[in-house]
Amino acid sequence: MTTDHAAPELAERAARLRVAVIGGGVAGLVAAEAIAAIGAHATVFESADAAGGAVRRGEADGLSFDAGAESFAVRGGHVRALVEDLGLGGLVVEPEPGGAWVAGIPGGAAPLPKGGLLGIPANPFAEDVRRVIGWNGTWRAWLDRLRPPLTIGHDRSLGRLVRKRMGDRVLERLVAPVSTGVYSAHPDDIDLDVAAPTLNAALTRAGSLSGAVTELTGGSERAPGAAVQGLSGGMTALVDGLVARIELLGSEVRTASPVEALDRDGDAWIVRVDSGRSLSEDAAGDRGETRSPAEDVSSQPARSTTDAPTRFDGVLLAADEATARRLLAPHVPALDAVAAGSSPRIEIVTLVLDAPALDAAPRGSGVLTVPGSHIAKALTHSTAKWAWLRSAAGSRHVVRVSFGSQGEDPATAGLDDDAAATLALAEASALLGVDLQPSQMRGSHRARFVQAQPSAVLGAAERRAAAAAAIAAVPGVGATGAWLSGTGLAQVVPHAKAEAERLRHALLWR
Ligand SMILES: Cc1cc2nc3c(=O)[nH]c(=O)nc-3n(C[C@H](O)[C@H](O)[C@H](O)COP(=O)(O)OP(=O)(O)OC[C@H]3O[C@@H](n4cnc5c(N)ncnc54)[C@H](O)[C@@H]3O)c2cc1C
CATH class of the missing domain: 1.10.3110.10 (protoporphyrinogen ix oxidase, domain 3)
Known part of the structure; x- marks a missing residue:
């Protein structure tokens, strides 16, 4: 237990602590905030030109929207508590009550049954x-x-x-x-x-x-834990809020800073950033996203990496599984014995449409598909689901079409952007039951993701526990992110906080 007498000494020790966080998705940002909150210094290294990872902003036809995660599960209350803590509670919104449909059944499509x-x-x-x-x-x-x-x-x-x-x-x-x-x-x-x-x-x-x-x-029409909320203006407000908080606490987020290697020198960790590579190329490549500079509406500008402090007391991996394993391999050999999870590739093509036939939201908030029945996996009619986006879009409609799932690469993978948008339009037309012509498309945005293996996949829980145990056995290192916590912000946020607290405690008391 900390006594009043020990507190100043502990505070001094905390102020001297420097921790590197590798990966600036929500997991890395939440972890960095928890480290900075005790007065320690966190440096987040993010390879892309904006923080946020799977929570990212897209833009088409002058409209901004969520290109990745668009909501958070209310379950557990962790994300909501974070949102409130960052002063963003006023932005919380509920999705419209329309409900989703299922497509690929005889007769085409029907509302997904309630309850x-x-x-x-x-x-x-x-x-x-x-x-x-x-x-x-x-x-x-x-x-x-x-x-x-x-x-x-x-x-x-x-x-x-x-x-x-x-x-x-x-x-x-x-x-x-x-x-x-x-x-x-x-x-x-x-x-x-x-x-x-x-x-x-x-x-x-x-x-x-x-x-x-x-x-x-309990006979309710909504399954327990299924409720979600969003943020007016998009989920990237959460990312912007976290970055602002980290900087307010005197720590930093370095975007366009891909970590290439992690070395050890005694108790110190040395983070090697490849500052020689083209920042914009790296950023687009790492995010797996294609967009023109004019479309880039990232809120955090790319920064130079030349003045990056390279020695740290501890390091917290918050990148995707493949990157985390590669960087940790020399230091956590026991990880080798833990099988890697399969990571589905997902592409989201968002279309901005002039389509009055969609005004009546013919498929509610969107469509799920019977596997094998369509090329696309799912569709969200975003302007029917989120009132804030409908207001911003005016008479236009925003529809996002998802491709790819576990064991099946996205059908868009080998296509250029125009061909991917054309395929998405054809799939949207089929899934919404509305004729949509290329002339109705005012803009499109494409984003690629490698999703962590879903936590509910058989064997994933055991693999995650084994990987976490191997990492925790090595002093000065921690790891978080969807591959360890399970996908979804409701799991990512509390795991990142707990792992940062574990690491900071271990570093303070060693
Ligand atoms: C399309 C999509 C939609 C989703 N929708 C929802 C939703 O509506 N609600 C919900 O709760 N969840 C949703 N999820 C899941 C949720 O977004 C993720 O589980 C969560 O954002 C993962 O956060 P993370 O920080 O662990 O990983 P990521 O967001 O993937 O962040 C990892 C970061 O590490 C960086 N990185 C990688 N290598 C390096 C390196 N060498 N050096 C430095 N940085 C590196 C990456 O650029 C990235 O920014 C969605 C996911 C996807 C893909």
């Missing part, structure tokens, strides 16, 4: 469920009510459990679109203990899967 959990219906006879799975699917799903629940052992695979109890139609038309949309993975690969930890026990209590879903959702 349910991970797409599993509470009542297979509900009209909105029947509309998607048909009478055959409904009768098959009803068998779930007759079968005794498995009481010895339980299914860890979401897909296996649903197929066994409710059949293929529920699995493919309801559960798979949701799991592909939320986790970028097929339900067969989803670990129930992570995605819905209480479901197996509820199934044993209730005697059926639909009964378990009813018990867990």
Whole structure:
């Protein structure tokens, strides 16, 4: 315990601490803020020309929007607490109530049924469920009510459990679109203990899967933990707020600073930044994004890296898994024994359209697809989902089309920007059920991402725990980011804070 007597000495020690944070996505920024908050000095090295990582701004036809993450889960309250702490509480907005649709079913598309959990219906006879799975699917799903629940052992695979109890139609038309949309993975690969930890026990209590879903959702139309919020003006306000806070605390964020290597000299860490490479080329390459300089609306200008302090007392890796493993390899050899997670490549093409036929939001806030039915994986009708964007867009519509998922590269991967926009327009037309012509497209933006392996994929939890243990065993080093916390800001934010607190404590008391 810290005594009053020890406090000044501790504060002095903290003021002398220098910590390098590698990666300026939300994880790195949250970690840097937690280090700076005790008076230590954090230097964030970010390879791109703007901080934020998967939370990034896009621009087309003079309109700014979220090109990556567009919301945060309310679950746990961590992101909301951070938003409030940064003084951004006034920007919090709810999505419009339109709800999503599912496409790739006979008849084209239908609203995603209300209620349910991970797409599993509470009542297979509900009209909105029947509309998607048909009478055959409904009768098959009803068998779930007759079968005794498995009481010895339980299914860890979401897909296996649903197929066994409710059949293929529920699995493919309801559960798979949701799991592909939320986790970028097929339900067969989803670990129930992570995605819905209480479901197996509820199934044993209730005697059926639909009964378990009813018990867990309490009959509510919204699944527990499914609520999301956004920020008026876009999620990048969170990034700007974090960067401003870090700088206010006397620490710094160095953009356009790709870390090439990490060396050790006794207790000190030496961060080697490749300042020789073209900053703008690096930035675009690392972010996997194509955009012209005129389109670049990043809020943090690129800075010189020549005066970067290179010796640090500790280092916190907050980059993607492949980069973190490469930089840590000489220092954490035990990581070699931990299998790397597969990281789906995702592309988002955002279209700004003149399309009065979309004024009525024909597919609510967007569309999830039955796997294999369309080239695109999902579509968000952003101006139907977010009122702030609708106001900014005036009569225009913003639609974002997602490509790629676990085990399947995005169909846009080999295309140039024009061809990718043309494909996105064709997919949008099919998914929205509205004829959209190239002449209606006022602008487009394309962003590429390598997503961390979703935390709910089978085996991911064990791999993450093993990787974290290997890293924690090496003094002076920490690691965070979606590959260790699980994807999604609701998981990334608390993990980054906890890991920064662990590292700063270890450095202060060594
Ligand atoms: C398209 C998309 C949409 C999403 N939508 C949502 C959503 O709506 N809600 C939600 O909660 N979550 C969403 N997510 C997930 C969420 O955005 C991520 O889990 C989270 O932002 C990851 O943060 P991170 O800091 O761990 O990683 P990243 O954001 O990937 O940041 C890692 C950073 O490290 C940098 N870096 C890499 N190598 C180096 C190097 N050598 N030197 C220096 N820097 C380096 C990268 O440039 C990057 O900025 C979405 C993700 C994607 C891809």
